[in-house]
Amino acid sequence: MLSITGITVTYGKSPVLREVSLEVRREEAVAILGRNGVGKTTLLRTIMGLHPVIEGHIVFQDFDVTTAPAYRRARLGMAYVPQGRGIFPYLTVEENLKVAFAALYGRSSRANERLLDYAFELFPALYEIRDRKGGNLSGGQQQQLAIARALVTAPRLLLLDEPTEGLQPSIVQQIREALSRIRYESKIGILIVEQRLDFAWIFADRYYVMHKGQIVDSGFTRDRDPGEIEAMLGV
Ligand SMILES: Nc1ncnc2c1ncn2[C@@H]1O[C@H](COP(=O)(O)OP(=O)(O)OP(=O)(O)O)[C@@H](O)[C@H]1O
Numbered sequence: 001m002l003s004i005t006g007i008t009v010t011y012g013k014s015p016v017l018r019e020v021s022l023e024v025r026r027e028e029a030v031a032i033l034g035r036n037g038v039g040k041t042t043l044l045r046t047i048m049g050l051h052p053v054i055e056g057h058i059v060f061q062d063f064d065v066t067t068a069p070a071y072r073r074a075r076l077g078m079a080y081v082p083q084g085r086g087i088f089p090y091l092t093v094e095e096n097l098k099v100a101f102a103a104l105y106g107r108s109s110r111a112n113e114r115l116l117d118y119a120f121e122l123f124p125a126l127y128e129i130r131d132r133k134g135g136n137l138s139g140g141q142q143q144q145l146a147i148a149r150a151l152v153t154a155p156r157l158l159l160l161d162e163p164t165e166g167l168q169p170s171i172v173q174q175i176r177e178a179l180s181r182i183r184y185e186s187k188i189g190i191l192i193v194e195q196r197l198d199f200a201w202i203f204a205d206r207y208y209v210m211h212k213g214q215i216v217d218s219g220f221t222r223d224r225d226p227g228e229i230e231a232m233l234g235v
Pocket residue numbers: 011016034035036037038039040041042043
């Protein structure tokens with residue numbers, strides 16, 4: 001579904017990603033691991049079309065999207081939940097979800113309503129606070145809203161940047177359950193940047209480890225002890 005071959009990305013003249021190749025297959029959850037500053041966020045932004053590629057190719061749903069703008073990738077079924085969540089602070093929860101529809105076209109309002117209902121079913125707490133402004137929500141509620149907003153676009157691939165960062169364990173658990181449900185019910189692929197190895201090991205089928213802009217290790221989580229990865233990351 002997503003196939004990246006040898007991409008190089010720079011900030012100015014300094015390379016931030018160097019010949020990165022990775023794959024997310026249909027209905028697969030894949031974790032990207034690595035210490036701060038190794039290029040994980042840049043990788044997700046590049047996949048979403050928010051940062052240009054100097055070399056290499058990105059193929060999504062059989063289309064070469066290497067130079068495609070972000071809106072085109074969104075229409076092909078990519079959705080991105082950025083670190084820091086990126087919700088609109090002055091819009092209500094419901095408005096935040098509804099503006100996501102505007103990014104897409106050709107869908108009936110009934111289909112939109114169904115997706116909205118599904119988002120509220122996955123995150124019932126959001127329904128309770130649907131009239132509250134995004135900026136007045138707790139960190140956990142904002143994260144749930146950010147995921148829900150990506151979901152109402154009915155994506156085929158969800159890109160998540162550290163969705164559990166700074167959240168308490170009970171909220172992390174709720175988010176994990178919702179993501180697992182989304183994965184199996186909507187049959188989508190998920191590419192997740194995650195610092196918590198325990199979360200990554202429960203949730204992901206495969207992993208990639210990044211170091212200084214390169215992939216230095218990869219494999220199936222079931223074949224690998226997270227302790228070995230922890231030692232590799234030096235955490
Ligand atoms: N807009 C920018 N201009 C210049 N350099 C940048 C920019 N954004 C990030 N960098 C640098 O690129 C490198 C990779 O950053 P990136 O945010 O992708 O890493 P990361 O692995 O996601 O880190 P973190 O976990 O801290 O978010 C870092 O050295 C960072 O300082």
